[in-house]
Amino acid sequence: PAAGRARAKEQPPPKKQQQPPGVCLVATGPGSVALTVPQAKLVDHRRGRTATEVFDGFSAVLPPDSSQNDIFTQVMNPLVDEFLGGKSGLLVAMGPTGSGKTHTVFGTARNPGLVPLTLQKIFTAADESEGGNQSPRLFYLSMFEILCEGKGERILDLLSDAAELVLQQSATIKGLKEVAISSAMDAESLVSRGMLKRSTAATDANSESSRSQCIITIRAVHKTVDQKSEHPTSGSVLTIADLAGAERKKNTGNKGSRLLESNFINNTSMVFGLCLRALLDHQKNQKKTLEKHFKNSMLTRYLKDYLEGRKKMTLILNVKPGEDDYADTSYLLRQASPYMKIRYTSLDESSDLVSQKRTNVSLVCQENKKRRKVNKPEPEVVTAEEKELQRVSRSEQIMKNLFNALWTVSKQKISESEVAAKSMRELLKDKDIEILELKKELDDLKSRCSHVKQNDAASIAISSVSQTDLASALDNVHLSTELVQKISEESTYSDPEMSSAYRDMTGLYVFTVNMSPPISAHSCFGSESIFL
Numbered sequence: 001p002a003a004g005r006a007r008a009k010e011q012p013p014p015k016k017q018q019q020p021p022g023v024c025l026v027a028t029g030p031g032s033v034a035l036t037v038p039q040a041k042l043v044d045h046r047r048g049r050t051a052t053e054v055f056d057g058f059s060a061v062l063p064p065d066s067s068q069n070d071i072f073t074q075v076m077n078p079l080v081d082e083f084l085g086g087k088s089g090l091l092v093a094m095g096p097t098g099s100g101k102t103h104t105v106f107g108t109a110r111n112p113g114l115v116p117l118t119l120q121k122i123f124t125a126a127d128e129s130e131g132g133n134q135s136p137r138l139f140y141l142s143m144f145e146i147l148c149e150g151k152g153e154r155i156l157d158l159l160s161d162a163a164e165l166v167l168q169q170s171a172t173i174k175g176l177k178e179v180a181i182s183s184a185m186d187a188e189s190l191v192s193r194g195m196l197k198r199s200t201a202a203t204d205a206n207s208e209s210s211r212s213q214c215i216i217t218i219r220a221v222h223k224t225v226d227q228k229s230e231h232p233t234s235g236s237v238l239t240i241a242d243l244a245g246a247e248r249k250k251n252t253g254n255k256g257s258r259l260l261e262s263n264f265i266n267n268t269s270m271v272f273g274l275c276l277r278a279l280l281d282h283q284k285n286q287k288k289t290l291e292k293h294f295k296n297s298m299l300t301r302y303l304k305d306y307l308e309g310r311k312k313m314t315l316i317l318n319v320k321p322g323e324d325d326y327a328d329t330s331y332l333l334r335q336a337s338p339y340m341k342i343r344y345t346s347l348d349e350s351s352d353l354v355s356q357k358r359t360n361v362s363l364v365c366q367e368n369k370k371r372r373k374v375n376k377p378e379p380e381v382v383t384a385e386e387k388e389l390q391r392v393s394r395s396e397q398i399m400k401n402l403f404n405a406l407w408t409v410s411k412q413k414i415s416e417s418e419v420a421a422k423s424m425r426e427l428l429k430d431k432d433i434e435i436l437e438l439k440k441e442l443d444d445l446k447s448r449c450s451h452v453k454q455n456d457a458a459s460i461a462i463s464s465v466s467q468t469d470l471a472s473a474l475d476n477v478h479l480s481t482e483l484v485q486k487i488s489e490e491s492t493y494s495d496p497e498m499s500s501a502y503r504d505m506t507g508l509y510v511f512t513v514n515m516s517p518p519i520s521a522h523s524c525f526g527s528e529s530i531f532l
């Protein structure tokens with residue numbers, strides 16, 4: 001990794017890139033990209049013109065030829081440094097199916113991704129600090145996935161065969177195995193074994209598509225703290241989440257249970273997005289209460305502290321720049337680019353202390369419980385059937401909340417589209433009236449011309465002026481029609497079923513959205529614009 005970082009620094013500064021053929025997205029600066037509507041998607045009379053939208057403010061834009069080391073240096077390194085300094089952090093890779101999220105996060109044996117590079121850095125730093133003033137640290141690794149089961153969600157431990165894992169109110173997972181790791185190699189082989197257990201399946205969009213949200217946590221504990229405990233729960237935590245990519249039914253060809261999975265994946269992505277949008281809205285207007293969308297999926301319940309802005313999070317947006325991928329790329333950029341404005345102004349600096357306190361409190365409670373147990377009658381035995389019933393009703397409640405949230409959002413979007421369509425219709429009416437008036441004027445002029453034959457030259461000039469006006473009015477009508485079409489396209493995307501649908505892509509792009517408190521220029525979001 002050290003050599004990789006050095007190479008990355010030696011690269012020349014970014015230059016404005018030309019748009020190669022077949023590509024709809026190019027980097028235009030250290031933190032900006034330009035997205036051009038493919039000619040095939042333009043309505044006939046607009047062909048030949050270009051319609052380009054610029055998205056900027058990203059903390060880094062990494063083109064398809066960036067190495068894994070480049071991405072690690074730009075995206076992960078700051079989080080790892082903070083983690084080693086005692087602060088928790090989260091990295092989330094999101095984007096449509098087949099855009100390279102799993103490749104970026106895990107990589108391959110030859111081309112290791114963010115997780116192996118992180119482990120290497122952690123143990124290199126631990127070796128270097130050995131013998132220094134710092135007390136030695138222990139590291140623990142856990143790995144699990146959240147997947148769709150029937151109509152509900154389930155957590156599966158990827159490092160053990162534990163059957164029932166339960167996400168508790170405190171956003172901790174009961175029954176999850178944490179394995180002590182003592183070297184990068186041990187940890188990497190543990191992760192590789194976990195990956196073999198992860199749910200994947202071939203779809204038309206990706207031959208090895210992830211069917212679950214995969215989460216890895218690395219916990220650092222000072223040896224002096226919790227030394228006697230076999231599974232210490234305090235310390236800073238570095239969490240890396242590889243989300244399953246949102247997908248469109250017609251591109252994946254999913255049917256039956258695969259389609260159910262697909263809906264689950266799309267819904268989780270949507271709830272994740274809703275949480276970030278709510279955080280942004282709340283930050284823009286502190287009077288607005290922070291909507292509790294996180295309750296609507298297991299992933300967001302687990303990541304609550306990050307989604308409510310109490311701990312630092314970095315997002316990687318993976319996209320493919322091909323023209324065929326325009327719809328997905330445009331949808332993701334429009335949806336996610338506002339998240340760059342999220343600021344962690346009220347970062348809970350003592351969040352790790354809080355989590356430690358929370359642990360302590362729960363330990364105290366357990367001790368009290370034990371003491372009370374002596375006088376208490378035996379607790380009622382809960383049968384497996386009752387447990388199953390409880391689980392099903394929990395899942396039903398989650399799905400109900402989720403659909404309520406989706407329904408609210410779609411209603412809002414539909415009403416927005418209706419208002420826009422109404423104003424377009426009014427505009428069209430005005431244009432129709434204008435055209436009628438111009439036609440009348442033209443007819444009038446023509447009739448006058450026929451009477452005043454001696455002024456032939458002048459009449460031709462007048463009539464040609466009027467015809468120009470008419471042509472421009474007609475052009476406006478075309479533009480208005482196109483606007484209506486665009487709005488109706490956007491309202492299609494607003495439809496939850498459609499919005500959660502994506503298409504396959506070719507070629508890869510990686511953006512990072514680094515959210516951090518604006519305390520200094522270094523940590524201010526978007527100010528560290530880097531481009532390789």
Ligand SMILES: Nc1ncnc2c1ncn2[C@@H]1O[C@H](COP(=O)(O)OP(=O)(O)OP(=O)(O)O)[C@@H](O)[C@H]1O
Binds near residue numbers: 210318508
């Ligand atoms: N930078 C890259 N270099 C080479 N191959 C890549 C790169 N990124 C992705 N790929 C390949 O593209 C394919 C799709 O990538 P990957 O499975 O990582 O996508 P994904 O976004 O995780 O998809 P899903 O959400 O469906 O799981 C894989 O075969 C992967 O090896």
